[in-house]
Amino acid sequence: MRVLARLTALAALCLLSLPAAAEEITFLYMKQSGYELADVVERAESFFKETGIRVKPVFVEYKDRYSLLRDSARKQVPDFDLLLLDLIWTAEFADRVMIDPVPAALVARVREGIVPKISSAFEYAGRLWALPFHADFQLLYTNLQLLERAGFSSPPRTLEEMATMAKEAKRRGVVRYPIFDSWDQQEVLVCEFTWLTGAFGGSLTDAGGRIDCVSLPSRRALSFMVSLLDEGLMNPYSLHSDENFAAEVFQAGDCLFTTNWLYLTGLLAKSSDPSPFTWVASPIPVSRDIPAGGPGTSSVCGFEGLAVAARSAHKPAAWRFARYLDSPEFQSRHLELMPVWREVWGRAETRKNDPWLSVKQRQIEGLVYRPVHPRYGLVSAVLQEWIFKALAGRVAPDEALRQAQARIDAGRQ
Amino acid sequence: MKIPFRPAGLKLSGKMTLFFVVLVLAQSAVTLVTLTVIISRTNLDSLKAQMSSALLAVDGYLTETFDDLRVKGQLIAGQQKTIDYTDFGLANLLSRELVLFKESLGIDSLVVFVGPEAVFAGTHGFEEDNAVYRAELGKAFGGSVGLFVSEGRSGAHLFVLSPIKRADRILGVLSLGLTMDQALVARIERIVGSRILVSLPGRSIHDESISESRVLQIERDYARASAREGRIITSGLSIVGSVDLPGLAPSGARIYCLLDTAASVRQISRYNIISLVITCLILSLALLSGIVFYRLTIFRKFQTILSGISHIAEGDFRPPFRLPWQDEFGQLAAAFDDMCGRLLVRETELKSMEERLSRSSKLAALGEMAAGVAHQIRNPLVVMKVSAEMLRDGYTVRRGQEKYRKLTRLIVDEIDTLNVVVSTVLDFARPRRITRAPCSVRSLVDFALETLPLEQFKGIAVRTCIPDGLAEFSLDRNLLTQAVSNLVLNALQASQPGSAVEIRACQEAGRLRIDVQDWGTGIEEGTTHLIFNPFYTTRDSGTGLGLSIAHRIVEEHGGTIDVSSHPGKGSTFTIRI
Numbered sequence: 002m003r004v005l006a007r008l009t010a011l012a013a014l015c016l017l018s019l020p021a022a023a024e025e026i027t028f029l030y031m032k033q034s035g036y037e038l039a040d041v042v043e044r045a046e047s048f049f050k051e052t053g054i055r056v057k058p059v060f061v062e063y064k065d066r067y068s069l070l071r072d073s074a075r076k077q078v079p080d081f082d083l084l085l086l087d088l089i090w091t092a093e094f095a096d097r098v099m100i101d102p103v104p105a106a107l108v109a110r111v112r113e114g115i116v117p118k119i120s121s122a123f124e125y126a127g128r129l130w131a132l133p134f135h136a137d138f139q140l141l142y143t144n145l146q147l148l149e150r151a152g153f154s155s156p157p158r159t160l161e162e163m164a165t166m167a168k169e170a171k172r173r174g175v176v177r178y179p180i181f182d183s184w185d186q187q188e189v190l191v192c193e194f195t196w197l198t199g200a201f202g203g204s205l206t207d208a209g210g211r212i213d214c215v216s217l218p219s220r221r222a223l224s225f226m227v228s229l230l231d232e233g234l235m236n237p238y239s240l241h242s243d244e245n246f247a248a249e250v251f252q253a254g255d256c257l258f259t260t261n262w263l264y265l266t267g268l269l270a271k272s273s274d275p276s277p278f279t280w281v282a283s284p285i286p287v288s289r290d291i292p293a294g295g296p297g298t299s300s301v302c303g304f305e306g307l308a309v310a311a312r313s314a315h316k317p318a319a320w321r322f323a324r325y326l327d328s329p330e331f332q333s334r335h336l337e338l339m340p341v342w343r344e345v346w347g348r349a350e351t352r353k354n355d356p357w358l359s360v361k362q363r364q365i366e367g368l369v370y371r372p373v374h375p376r377y378g379l380v381s382a383v384l385q386e387w388i389f390k391a392l393a394g395r396v397a398p399d400e401a402l403r404q405a406q407a408r409i410d411a412g413r414q
Numbered sequence: 415m416k417i418p419f420r421p422a423g424l425k426l427s428g429k430m431t432l433f434f435v436v437l438v439l440a441q442s443a444v445t446l447v448t449l450t451v452i453i454s455r456t457n458l459d460s461l462k463a464q465m466s467s468a469l470l471a472v473d474g475y476l477t478e479t480f481d482d483l484r485v486k487g488q489l490i491a492g493q494q495k496t497i498d499y500t501d502f503g504l505a506n507l508l509s510r511e512l513v514l515f516k517e518s519l520g521i522d523s524l525v526v527f528v529g530p531e532a533v534f535a536g537t538h539g540f541e542e543d544n545a546v547y548r549a550e551l552g553k554a555f556g557g558s559v560g561l562f563v564s565e566g567r568s569g570a571h572l573f574v575l576s577p578i579k580r581a582d583r584i585l586g587v588l589s590l591g592l593t594m595d596q597a598l599v600a601r602i603e604r605i606v607g608s609r610i611l612v613s614l615p616g617r618s619i620h621d622e623s624i625s626e627s628r629v630l631q632i633e634r635d636y637a638r639a640s641a642r643e644g645r646i647i648t649s650g651l652s653i654v655g656s657v658d659l660p661g662l663a664p665s666g667a668r669i670y671c672l673l674d675t676a677a678s679v680r681q682i683s684r685y686n687i688i689s690l691v692i693t694c695l696i697l698s699l700a701l702l703s704g705i706v707f708y709r710l711t712i713f714r715k716f717q718t719i720l721s722g723i724s725h726i727a728e729g730d731f732r733p734p735f736r737l738p739w740q741d742e743f744g745q746l747a748a749a750f751d752d753m754c755g756r757l758l759v760r761e762t763e764l765k766s767m768e769e770r771l772s773r774s775s776k777l778a779a780l781g782e783m784a785a786g787v788a789h790q791i792r793n794p795l796v797v798m799k800v801s802a803e804m805l806r807d808g809y810t811v812r813r814g815q816e817k818y819r820k821l822t823r824l825i826v827d828e829i830d831t832l833n834v835v836v837s838t839v840l841d842f843a844r845p846r847r848i849t850r851a852p853c854s855v856r857s858l859v860d861f862a863l864e865t866l867p868l869e870q871f872k873g874i875a876v877r878t879c880i881p882d883g884l885a886e887f888s889l890d891r892n893l894l895t896q897a898v899s900n901l902v903l904n905a906l907q908a909s910q911p912g913s914a915v916e917i918r919a920c921q922e923a924g925r926l927r928i929d930v931q932d933w934g935t936g937i938e939e940g941t942t943h944l945i946f947n948p949f950y951t952t953r954d955s956g957t958g959l960g961l962s963i964a965h966r967i968v969e970e971h972g973g974t975i976d977v978s979s980h981p982g983k984g985s986t987f988t989i990r991i
């Protein structure tokens with residue numbers, strides 16, 4: 002009996018001494034995201050070392066992310082515990098209970114450390130649904146060499162001035178099409194339309210939160226877009242171009258102006274080829290008709306946040322890694338994008354390493370949100386379709402917007 | 415014809431060796447020349463065949479290159495990006511794409527035009543001031559694909575111009591260029607395996623091993639000889655072939671292929687030297703083998719036969735060989751053996767005949783001597799018989815004392831004569847002993863003349879001609895004095911008054927020669943061989959033994975005595991001791 006008791010005790014001791022199976026969370030991340038994938042992997046590994054919680058990053062294309070998340074949410078045990086959330090999906094995912102709201106402790110931290118223009122991007126129905134992670138938005142990029150050949154020395158201060166400069170460049174034969182942008186029939190087209198509406202003093206959402214794309218600013222925005230094409234100032238190839246190609250065009254020196262996300266500053270700075278021209282990034286100007294006193298600039302938010310799946314079995318671990326990844330310390334080491342934490346902005350090192358920080362800060366003041374809507378996908382698709390038709394000359398701008406508004410209101414495409 | 419070298423002094427073996435060497439050398443020379451000619455012609459034919467292949471390869475390479483350029487041009491011009499970027503003015507992006515195409519497709523220049531005068535994008539190679547290029551560019555904007563050679567400040571290029579179209583609208587023209595430089599030449603040379611010279615109206619492209627003067631010479635030679643010899647000609651130490659660049663502007667563009675024959679000529683020379691050395695080695699070996707073979711076979715047998723023949727020459731007729739050889743030397747030796755057998759029989763017979771002849775001669779001589787003695791004796795005997803008969807038949811003392819004394823005196827005189835004959839015969843028959851001693855010929859002759867009754871031969875001059883410095887000879891002075899005396903007496907007896915007898919002496923080939931000459935009656939023909947026989951005489955008086963004794967004395971000295979006589983003109987007796 003004594004021997005048996007000893008053996009039993011020994012077996013129990015062995016079982017207790019075995020390491021507990023490490024907790025593992027799955028993290029859906031986007032390949033085109035601003036941070037290098039290797040940095041994310043490294044962050045996950047250091048997190049594991051510190052906490053014993055294993056993080057398995059899954060990198061997917063932007064276009065695949067939405068469907069993967071929808072499929073994952075339908076499962077009893079979701080494929081992903083932590084996910085990178087595009088702000089446009091916030092309302093939909095919250096309504097469908099695909100994600101959990103941010104814990105109160107983290108909300109307080111966000112409100113304290115992040116400017117409202119950024120933190121409020123993931124608010125819906127009075128709650129915060131993701132930790133702001135990527136603060137991305139568009140800037141105006143100007144080829145100073147072409148600008149000089151066109152007879153100007155500094156970037157435009159209004160949209161009209163930009164058009165004037167483009168006309169002059171075209172007239173002088175500096176470049177056939179002075180402006181290039183990403184006006185392909187994709188989400189980016191809505192982004193462009195959004196900031197242009199903002200540049201004319203409006204928004205795609207009215208005071209009641211209703212989608213309004215037939216307002217005067219919206220109509221002026223689309224008319225302005227069409228006029229650029231009609232006057233040969235905007236390269237028609239923009240209608241087939243996404244942000245990446247537009248960036249390539251600007252990098253190649255084939256256009257005078259373009260608007261693009263922040264990553265283009267990094268691309269231009271990191272370009273291995275000796276840059277054939279000098280360039281400058283500046284806040285996107287607004288129409289001269291906008292009264293003074295405002296920010297004087299307009300851009301569109303392209304934020305990404307870290308959200309936790311509602312059905313995740315590892316929510317505490319997921320939020321813990323989200324907080325670890327989305328830390329001022331991590332962001333201060335990666336300044337390709339705009340750090341979301343205000344404390345990072347104030348650091349001397351940040352100002353030294355990011356020459357465009359002040360421009361970005363100014364641009365943040367003029368950020369415009371795309372509509373926050375539970376059926377944003379439908380809204381976006383309608384807007385893309387009718388805006389593109391107007392740009393392609395198949396329908397008049399106002400009519401296109403009316404058609405879009407009608408369909409959005411009817412909840413159909 | 416004069417033969418410069420006549421190897422008359424050479425032995426047969428030497429002559430044969432010399433003949434062999436000359437023959438082999440001549441044959442080698444002929445073979446060498448023939449082989450050189452054949453190899454040279456074969457080599458030339460081979461090089462021409464190689465050149466034909468090279469020209470085909472150049473043709474193929476050009477066709478392939480043209481097709482390749484055309485395809486590449488159409489491929490790049492048809493790329494959606496090329497079309498879009500050209501259409502939407504994205505020149506830098508297009509240039510970037512063209513750089514990628516240029517590097518990946520191995521093209522030297524890629525340029526896009528959006529108008530005949532408007533370069534839109536691209537890399538190097540634009541011929542901005544070239545009329546040919548402009549003309550072709552204009553055609554390309556009309557929709558045709560151009561392929562041509564153009565020369566400009568930047569060099570010569572092979573161009574393909576392909577329109578860039580969207581639907582039927584020509585947006586621009588893509589110019590795709592391949593630089594015709596030394597790299598291209600080197601590329602063709604690697605493919606073709608011969609040296610290449612690209613000849614254009616304004617320039618030539620080639621590697622540094624071909625000088626400009628050589629280029630001019632090749633072009634001149636080709637222009638002169640191609641009409642006669644076709645596409646492949648010979649120029650200097652090279653085989654030259656050419657391929658025209660048809661349908662390309664400017665006209666006259668041509669690619670020459672050069673195959674160097676110097677190397678093969680050197681190779682042939684090397685083969686010749688090797689062949690010559692081998693021939694000499696073989697010849698030396700053949701000579702050495704021949705000499706060894708000759709020494710071991712022919713020469714040894716020849717020496718054996720020569721030795722046998724020398725035995726035969728020495729009178730040994732016993733068959734000397736009796737060899738087992740089966741070859742020609744064996745046959746020769748057998749023939750000699752046979753001949754020796756026959757000679758031995760003949761010699762035996764000859765000796766027998768000689769002995770018989772000797773006996774006959776002795777008997778004949780004895781007969782002659784007997785006849786002579788009988789003749790010498792008969793006359794006195796006749797006188798003695800008549801005198802005795804007269805005394806027997808009526809002689810009276812009264813009738814005459816004088817007659818009686820006369821008759822008896824006759825008998826006594828004849829008896830004395832008979833006594834002299836008998837003494838002479840005995841003296842002739844008595845064996846003589848030769849006692850030699852150094853003797854002066856002059857004193858010998860003088861002494862001989864002193865013993866003669868020269869006063870009896872009045873009117874006949876006796877002359878001597880003996881050199882002062884004549885050496886002394888070992889002779890029996892008394893006997894030889896007698897011999898000379900007998901010859902001079904014989905000459906005096908044959909001479910008439912008013913003539914002369916001359917005695918000459920000299921040294922001839924180490925021997926003593928004494929000539930006794932007279933200009934008397936001479937010796938009758940047919941009797942010369944008889945004059946040395948004892949008791950032979952043509953005169954009424956004398957014993958007929960003088961010449962026989964002289965002959966015998968000379969022979970006993972080991973010498974000879976010869977006579978040369980012409981009837982009516984005189985005789986010369988010559989003693990050689």
